Amino acid sequence: xxxxxxxxxxxxxxxxxxxxxxxxxxxxxxxxxxxxxxxxxxxxxxxxxxxxxxxxxxxxxxxxxxxxxxxxxxxxxxxxxxxxxxxxxxxxxxxxxxxxxxxxxxxxxxxxxxxxxxxxxxxxxxxxxxxxxxxxxxxxxxxxxxxxxxxx
Amino acid sequence: xxxxxxxxxxxxxxxxxxxxxxxxxxxxxxxxxxxxxxxxxxxxxxxxxxxxxxxxxxxxxxxxxxxxxxxxxxxxxxxxxxxxxxxxxxxxxxxxxxxxxxxxxxxxxxxxxxxxxxxxxxxxxxxxxxxxxxxxxxxxxxxxxxxxxxxxxxxxxxxxxxxxxxxxxxxxxxxxxxxxxxxxxxxxxxxxxxxxxxxxxxxxxxxxxxxxxx
Numbered sequence: 001x002x003x004x005x006x007x008x009x010x011x012x013x014x015x016x017x018x019x020x021x022x023x024x025x026x027x028x029x030x031x032x033x034x035x036x037x038x039x040x041x042x043x044x045x046x047x048x049x050x051x052x053x054x055x056x057x058x059x060x061x062x063x064x065x066x067x068x069x070x071x072x073x074x075x076x077x078x079x080x081x082x083x084x085x086x087x088x089x090x091x092x093x094x095x096x097x098x099x100x101x102x103x104x105x106x107x108x109x110x111x112x113x114x115x116x117x118x119x120x121x122x123x124x125x126x127x128x129x130x131x132x133x134x135x136x137x138x139x140x141x142x143x144x145x146x147x148x149x150x151x152x
Numbered sequence: 153x154x155x156x157x158x159x160x161x162x163x164x165x166x167x168x169x170x171x172x173x174x175x176x177x178x179x180x181x182x183x184x185x186x187x188x189x190x191x192x193x194x195x196x197x198x199x200x201x202x203x204x205x206x207x208x209x210x211x212x213x214x215x216x217x218x219x220x221x222x223x224x225x226x227x228x229x230x231x232x233x234x235x236x237x238x239x240x241x242x243x244x245x246x247x248x249x250x251x252x253x254x255x256x257x258x259x260x261x262x263x264x265x266x267x268x269x270x271x272x273x274x275x276x277x278x279x280x281x282x283x284x285x286x287x288x289x290x291x292x293x294x295x296x297x298x299x300x301x302x303x304x305x306x307x308x309x310x311x312x313x314x315x316x317x318x319x320x321x322x323x324x325x326x327x328x329x330x331x332x333x334x335x336x337x338x339x340x341x342x343x344x345x346x347x348x349x350x351x352x353x354x355x356x357x358x359x360x361x362x363x364x365x366x
Contacts, residue, residue: 016222023223045154046162062162067223070171074225074245084156107156108172111165129157 004145006034009072009079016071022064023071029053030072030079034138034146041146043137044069044080069136080136086118086125087133100125102132174225175245180281183249187226187242188325188351191286194220195355202357206292213290213355214239214255238275240286249281255288258299261306264289268307268334268350269314276348278338284349292357297330300354304332307352311336317347330354 003011013027026049033041046065055061072079084107085098100118102110110116116128125131160168170186177183198205198216205213214230218240221228225245232241240253252275256267264287271285291299308320315336323331331354335347 012222016219046159047154059162066159066162070175070225071223074175075227087153104172104176105178108169111160111169129160130155132156133153134156134159135153 004148005079005139005142006031006145006148008075009142012075013071022061023068025053026065026068027072030068034079034142038147039143041138041143043135045133045135073136078139079142081139083135083137085133085135086128086131098133107132171225173244177244177246177249180249180283183244184251184284187251190221190224190226191353192326192331194224195288195353199356202359205290205357206359208290208292208357210239210255210257210290213357217253217255217288236270236274238271240288250277251282251284251286252276253286253288255290258289258291258293258296258303261303264303265306265311265314268311271350272315272336272338272348276338278341278345278348283346284351286351286353288353288355290355290357294358294360296354296356296358300330304352307334317343319347323351326353 009027010031013024017023017027029049029052030044033044046062046069049065049069050057050061053061053065055065069080070082073082082104084102084104086100086102087098100120102116102119106116106119110128116125116132117123118125163171170189173182173186174190177186194217197220198213205216208216211230218228218230221240221242227243227245227247229241230239231237238252239255242251242253243249252271254267254271254275256264258264268287271287276282276285289300289303293299304320307318311318311320311334315334316339317337318334319336320332320334323333325331332352334350334352336350337343338348341348
């Protein structure tokens with residue numbers, strides 16, 4: 001398939017989800033952002049999508065957002081890459097990068113043993129559930145396909 | 153920003169770990185474990201919509217199952233070319249492993265046996281990471297549990313002729329006889345390697361006319 005990530009994703013969403021589902025609404029929102037913002041579209045989170053769509057914060061809506069965003073992270077033509085990051089939460093020195101990034105396996109192990117170790121320093125991260133953030137970052141290929149799609 | 157705690161609330165902890173298993177399983181057992189949990193749930197979904205599938209063909213049913221697997225982010229395809237066109241081909245997100253499924257409408261044990269032979273003789277690789285498969289039997293007639301047991305009995309009695317080292321066992325995960333397992337030596341691999349494991353699953357699609365709304 002030589003289509004862009006955006007076109008491929010639209011096709012896959014249409015083939016996989018029924019048109020009246022919440023997942024399709026989430027994907028439609030993401031695609032519209034890609035077309036509108038192109039290279040300026042950086043990332044979303046579960047919370048930002050919930051807020052943007054003005055949905056109730058109940059399990060059904062949150063689960064649908066998670067399902068849709070995870071769907072858009074899969075395959076070679078992914079729209080997103082999911083990242084688990086730890087940012088410095090002190091008031092000093094604003095950083096433009098996380099202090100630590102975790103792999104999916106780091107997070108999985110942490111959930112199993114209820115302890116998260118920083119892969120860089122080897123230190124235990126206290127209160128990791130409330131300090132690690134989860135972000136869906138737009139891939140470069142998806143940004144380019146959004147720009148092409150919008151003609152900009 | 154969404155914290156990991158808030159992210160977890162969208163899945164439940166077990167649900168998030170299952171998503172990890174679908175995308176990047178630690179090993180083959182990890183992949184097969186979550187796949188079988190999902191298949192049990194998805195079969196339930198199809199059965200809940202039985203009125204839409206009571207006369208459906210094998211192809212229609214297989215495509216529906218593949219669609220549902222893709223929605224759970226598996227790399228799944230119908231009619232995948234794997235030494236021939238296997239009905240259902242499933243991989244985790246990282247494509248490190250595979251699982252093959254052959255599906256048959258219940259047209260009697262001899263017909264179903266043909267499906268198992270296709271799976272084992274034509275499609276199954278049997279090497280590490282590709283050593284499990286499934287046989288789905290779609291029942292569109294009444295009293296499916298008895299007919300499923302008939303299939304199990306048929307396999308146990310005549311299967312030894314066609315499947316070297318055949319063992320047929322209850323499925324620990326699925327109580328009530330709606331699934332069972334078989335294992336046997338694949339001819340292309342030989343008996344010095346682990347046997348090929350097949351999970352047999354019943355899908356009940358029968359509804360009496362009064363259950364179907366006009």
